[in-house]
Amino acid sequence: MYDLFLSGVVDVFQPWTLFGIAMGVLGGLVIGAIPGLTSTMAIALMVPITYAMDIEFAISVLMGVYCGAISGGLVGAILLNIPGTPASAATCLDGYPMAVKGQALRALGLGVYASMLGGVLSGLALVLIAPALAKVALSFGPWEYFALVVFTFTCISAMSAKGRVIKAFMAAFIGLALALVGLDEASGQVRMTFGFTALEAGFYELPALIGLYAIPQLLADVDGIGQKSSVLAIKFRLKEFTAAFWEVLRVKRDLLRSTVIGIVIGILPGVGPGLSNIVAYGQARRASRQPDKFGTGELPESIVAPEAANNASMGGALIPMLTLGIPGDASTLMMLGAFMLHGIDPGPLLFRDHGDIVWVVFVSYFVAFAFCALFYHFFIPITIKAISVPRQYVIPVLLILCTVGCYSLNNRMFDVYCFLGFGLLGYLLRIARVPVLPVILGLILGPMAEEQLSLALAFGDNSVVPFFTRPISGGILLVAIGSLILPFVLARWRGRKSLQEPVEVTE
Amino acid sequence: MRTSDLAFSLLYLLALIIAATQINMLAEWGSSTVSSHLYPWLVVGAGLVMGGLETLRTLFLEKAGDGPSLREVWAKSFAARRMLLLGLFVLYLFLIVPLGFMVATAGFCFLTVVCLTPRVNVKTGVIAACLAAGTVAFIHLLLVVYLEAFLP
Numbered sequence: 001m002y003d004l005f006l007s008g009v010v011d012v013f014q015p016w017t018l019f020g021i022a023m024g025v026l027g028g029l030v031i032g033a034i035p036g037l038t039s040t041m042a043i044a045l046m047v048p049i050t051y052a053m054d055i056e057f058a059i060s061v062l063m064g065v066y067c068g069a070i071s072g073g074l075v076g077a078i079l080l081n082i083p084g085t086p087a088s089a090a091t092c093l094d095g096y097p098m099a100v101k102g103q104a105l106r107a108l109g110l111g112v113y114a115s116m117l118g119g120v121l122s123g124l125a126l127v128l129i130a131p132a133l134a135k136v137a138l139s140f141g142p143w144e145y146f147a148l149v150v151f152t153f154t155c156i157s158a159m160s161a162k163g164r165v166i167k168a169f170m171a172a173f174i175g176l177a178l179a180l181v182g183l184d185e186a187s188g189q190v191r192m193t194f195g196f197t198a199l200e201a202g203f204y205e206l207p208a209l210i211g212l213y214a215i216p217q218l219l220a221d222v223d224g225i226g227q228k229s230s231v232l233a234i235k236f237r238l239k240e241f242t243a244a245f246w247e248v249l250r251v252k253r254d255l256l257r258s259t260v261i262g263i264v265i266g267i268l269p270g271v272g273p274g275l276s277n278i279v280a281y282g283q284a285r286r287a288s289r290q291p292d293k294f295g296t297g298e299l300p301e302s303i304v305a306p307e308a309a310n311n312a313s314m315g316g317a318l319i320p321m322l323t324l325g326i327p328g329d330a331s332t333l334m335m336l337g338a339f340m341l342h343g344i345d346p347g348p349l350l351f352r353d354h355g356d357i358v359w360v361v362f363v364s365y366f367v368a369f370a371f372c373a374l375f376y377h378f379f380i381p382i383t384i385k386a387i388s389v390p391r392q393y394v395i396p397v398l399l400i401l402c403t404v405g406c407y408s409l410n411n412r413m414f415d416v417y418c419f420l421g422f423g424l425l426g427y428l429l430r431i432a433r434v435p436v437l438p439v440i441l442g443l444i445l446g447p448m449a450e451e452q453l454s455l456a457l458a459f460g461d462n463s464v465v466p467f468f469t470r471p472i473s474g475g476i477l478l479v480a481i482g483s484l485i486l487p488f489v490l491a492r493w494r495g496r497k498s499l500q501e502p503v504e505v506t507e
Numbered sequence: 508m509r510t511s512d513l514a515f516s517l518l519y520l521l522a523l524i525i526a527a528t529q530i531n532m533l534a535e536w537g538s539s540t541v542s543s544h545l546y547p548w549l550v551v552g553a554g555l556v557m558g559g560l561e562t563l564r565t566l567f568l569e570k571a572g573d574g575p576s577l578r579e580v581w582a583k584s585f586a587a588r589r590m591l592l593l594g595l596f597v598l599y600l601f602l603i604v605p606l607g608f609m610v611a612t613a614g615f616c617f618l619t620v621v622c623l624t625p626r627v628n629v630k631t632g633v634i635a636a637c638l639a640a641g642t643v644a645f646i647h648l649l650l651v652v653y654l655e656a657f658l659p
Contacts, residue, residue, distance in 0.1 A: 049649065052653065052655075166557055166560050166561040166564060167561060169557045170519055170554065170557045170558060170561060173523075173550060173551075173553060173554030173557055174519070174522075174554075176550045176554070177522075177523065177526050177550055177551060177554060180526070180546075180547050180550060184533070184543060186541070186543065187533070187534070187543040189533055189534060189543065191529065191530070191533060191547065192526060192529045192530075192547075194529070215596075218592075219589045219592060219593060220589075222586075222588045222589050222592050222623065223583075223586070223588070223589070225588065225623055225624075225625065226625040390624075391623075392619070392620055392623035392624050393620060393634070393638055395592065395619070395623065396615060396616045396619035396620060396623075396638075396642075397616065397638065397642055399596055399615075399619075400612055400615065400616060400642055400646070403599075403600065403603075404646050404649065404650060407608075407650075407656070408649075408650060408656050411656050411657055413603065413604060413659060416600055416603070417600065420596075420597065420600055427584075428515075428518075430584075431511065431515075431580060431584045432511060432512065432514075432515035433512075434515065446550075449546075450546045453541075453545075453546055453549075454541045454545075454546065457541045457545075458541055462541070
């Protein structure tokens with residue numbers, strides 16, 4: 001392991017790689033700071049560009065973008081009251097009120113240091129948990145892998161907003177059905193191509209990923225054009241900014257709790273920083289001695305909790321992606337696409353066959369956080385400027401970059417048309433309030449589900465009993481069923497409890 | 508929202524029924540242990556069940572006044588500015604082959620900035636032209652010089 005660590009350090013600590021990570025972080029910070037542009041979009045824009053790069057360099061740059069974009073969201077949340085990314089949604093609640101009181105630098109400092117500490121702690125969890133989980137996953141058979149895919153979909157659906165559980169499943173089946181298009185490797189027949197030869201190779205993941213995320217988001221962003229945004233003016237003073245570090249350490253209990261929440265939510269497939277920051281904020285409020293002061297911008301823990309949690313989710317989300325090939329959130333889904341683009345399939349075999357690449361991920365993760373912390377100390381004015389760039393200048397450039405990215409994958413226009421088609425599908429799903437993430441997961445995990453199901457049935461004489469009798473597979477399926485049933489049972493139980501309790505009427 | 512939910516469910520069911528017609532065209536191979544119809548039917552069949560459940564849920568559990576009305580959803584989703592951007596983008600993609608990547612890209616960038624800016628003046632035109640030129644230059648560097656791609 002030590003030699004792999006050293007190999008990772010050597011790969012990452014090359015001048016060009018460090019420069020690439022730094023640029024990735026800076027680009028991520030700028031994109032993440034612009035409201036409406038998410039970390040997923042930032043990675044989506046970068047993945048095709050990394051096609052011609054070495055895998056080590058490409059992964060390092062993408063880690064930089066990922067880290068920068070998740071962290072960048074806090075600037076918009078604090079100075080504009082609009083989170084740059086959904087990962088910073090809860091930061092608005094106290095960050096903006098604190099900034100309005102003339103303590104913008106304090107709020108930014110609290111957010112930045114909490115992000116950095118949360119991210120680094122989750123990085124340590126990633127380094128400790130991922131190799132151990134990969135060892136366990138090496139013993140997995142097709143039954144366990146198929147059960148994991150089932151668990152992933154039930155997990156996303158269970159985490160969906162109220163009334164959208166079935167819609168999330170429908171979205172997953174759209175993705176799984178789209179994954180059927182093309183050649184069936186087992187029988188050698190083409191399926192669902194409707195006679196189009198271009199479809200025989202199936203859909204490439206990246207145009208689908210970029211289309212489903214970028215086009216609906218950019219179309220929706222058009223609404224923000226012409227709206228006056230009032231970015232709070234600040235005068236940057238390094239001393240005032242760094243003073244927040246000690247304040248973060250004073251609320252270490254909230255920091256640690258939120259970090260753990262972030263890691264656990266990050267590990268769960270399909271949910272990530274977008275949820276963890278809200279849960280961590282809620283828990284910090286529940287644990288606080290002054291819960292009534294939450295939302296007023298007075299308490300440091302009200303900013304520390306969401307920011308530590310959203311960055312902690314990053315390390316957590318990378319764990320299932322690297323060890324099982326199942327992404328923890330939309331951004332790691334894009335990272336998974338990047339690995340696949342370079343001909344590497346994440347999973348337990350990645351640790352055995354490409355241990356050096358795994359360590360490049362680990363080392364570049366920490367280096368990216370170091371750059372992020374450094375940039376925040378000296379380049380906050382740049383990120384503030386990024387928020388103020390009018391949308392009408394950003395939207396066409398991003399659409400063009402997405403188009404160029406899709407074209408450059410195979411140098412063919414068909415991928416660009418697929419990008420448009422998936423974009424329109426994504427927009428339709430947005431109108432119908434159907435989550436997009438299950439579609440992409442279905443598209444990516446579909447071939448794996450089919451292969452593992454076929455193998456499992458072939459090994460088990462067409463019997464489905466081993467899915468339930470093998471301990472790990474049965475356990476995963478039990479948890480999957482539980483994750484579907486439990487929210488309904490809890491909701492019913494809470495409903496009954498609230499009916500029994502006297503209702504307090506307030507004006 | 509009830510009407511748009513129903514419309515989506517029906518569209519979804521229709522798409523899966525069309526997919527189901529394609530599964531029957533697959534031939535069965537005697538040598539393989541697992542049927543080539545099994546997994547596609549599992550996906551399409553379970554998908555149809557979900558579509559049916561959602562339709563029933565919308566019909567019986569969702570009230571007519573729940574969420575925004577179809578008119579509100581329609582007005583927001585098909586707002587003039589959004590459709591203008593989408594129209595320009597679709598036009599751009601289909602003009603790439605006849606006009607060439609660079610010309611189409613410059614034209615799209617310039618036109619989009621001009622069309623999306625609320626109050627257009629000379630400054631807007633200059634910014635749009637600079638942005639278009641900068642974007643084209645960047646793409647040329649990226650695609651032609653760095654990625655060595657063949658542009659249409």
